[in-house]
Amino acid sequence: xxxxxxxxxxxxxxxxxxxxxxxxxxxxxxxxxxxxxxxxxxxxxxxxxxxxxxxxxxxxxxxxxxxxxxxxxxxxxxxxxxxxxxxxxxxxxxxxxxxxxxxxxxxxxxxxxxxxxxxxxxxxxxxxxxxxxxxxxxxxxxxxxxxxxxxxxxxxxxxxxxxxxxxxxxxxxxxxxxxxxxxxxxxxxxxxxxxxxxx
Ligand code: SF4
Numbered sequence: 001x002x003x004x005x006x007x008x009x010x011x012x013x014x015x016x017x018x019x020x021x022x023x024x025x026x027x028x029x030x031x032x033x034x035x036x037x038x039x040x041x042x043x044x045x046x047x048x049x050x051x052x053x054x055x056x057x058x059x060x061x062x063x064x065x066x067x068x069x070x071x072x073x074x075x076x077x078x079x080x081x082x083x084x085x086x087x088x089x090x091x092x093x094x095x096x097x098x099x100x101x102x103x104x105x106x107x108x109x110x111x112x113x114x115x116x117x118x119x120x121x122x123x124x125x126x127x128x129x130x131x132x133x134x135x136x137x138x139x140x141x142x143x144x145x146x147x148x149x150x151x152x153x154x155x156x157x158x159x160x161x162x163x164x165x166x167x168x169x170x171x172x173x174x175x176x177x178x179x180x181x182x183x184x185x186x187x188x189x190x191x192x193x194x195x196x197x198x199x
Contacts, residue, residue, distance in 0.1 A: 003029035006111040006143060009100035010064075011036060013052035014158035014165050015115040018150035020060050023113065028143065030113070032056055035067040035099040037074040038092050039170040045069075051164045059161065067103040070095070074171075083173055089123050092171070093130040101138040112140045118147035118154060121169060 006023060008030040010016045016032065023030050034052065039045035049066070056062045077095055081088035097114060104112045112135050116122050128144045135142035158165055168178040 001027065003027055004111060005109055006030050006113055007033050007100060007104035007109040009033050009035065009097060009114040010052060011115050012048045012166065013055045013163050014154055015118050016052060017157050018118055018154045019113065019115045019147050020062055022147060022150065028111065030062055032062055032064045033067050033100045033103050034064060035069060035096050036170065037069040037071040038078065038096065040172045047164055048166065055161065055163060065103060068099045086123065088173060090126050090130060093127050097131050097134050101134045101140055104140055105138040110141055111143050113143040117145055118151055120148050120151055
């Protein structure tokens with residue numbers, strides 16, 4: 001059976017593992033599309049892209065297309081939302097997925113998907129809604145799947161493969177939010193230990 005070509009927007013290597021496997025199982029043949037101008041700083045962006053490319057070449061044997069990465073557009077259309085996470089992430093998905101849809105349309109793909117649907121840290125419903133609207137506007141069929149139950153497998157497999165794994169989503173706001181969450185979790189653990197000692 002010939003697999004159905006599909007353009008898969010990928011946010012990073014570890015998040016691509018399960019979507020590529022599951023989409024292939026479903027009868028699609030993914031080509032990966034990189035468009036992530038949200039990732040800061042540039043060295044981090046380049047490291048994530050290199051990690052993805054190495055896995056795609058050596059392990060998954062999937063083609064990677066590097067599409068537009070308009071960092072100035074991200075600053076204009078996403079950064080002004082600052083720590084308003086709901087609005088910021090919606091705008092960020094829209095920028096990246098619009099570029100993926102444009103690329104898919106230009107290259108003659110009929111189907112589009114994104115690895116953003118694997119991480120429980122993303123705003124799943126918002127992302128699906130944004131992809132659906134953009135795909136429709138480009139005459140593409142969105143292949144929107146809930147890959148989140150497979151996130152733990154992706155974590156294990158990417159560790160086994162020795163892949164670089166980041167601890168924040170990508171933008172400077174998410175780096176600050178993740179650092180605060182880690183500090184809060186550490187403080188909560190310390191408080192729980194202290195309460196145990198007193199008890
Ligand atoms: S948290 Fe992630 S999805 Fe949201 S704006 Fe930042 S980089 Fe984009």
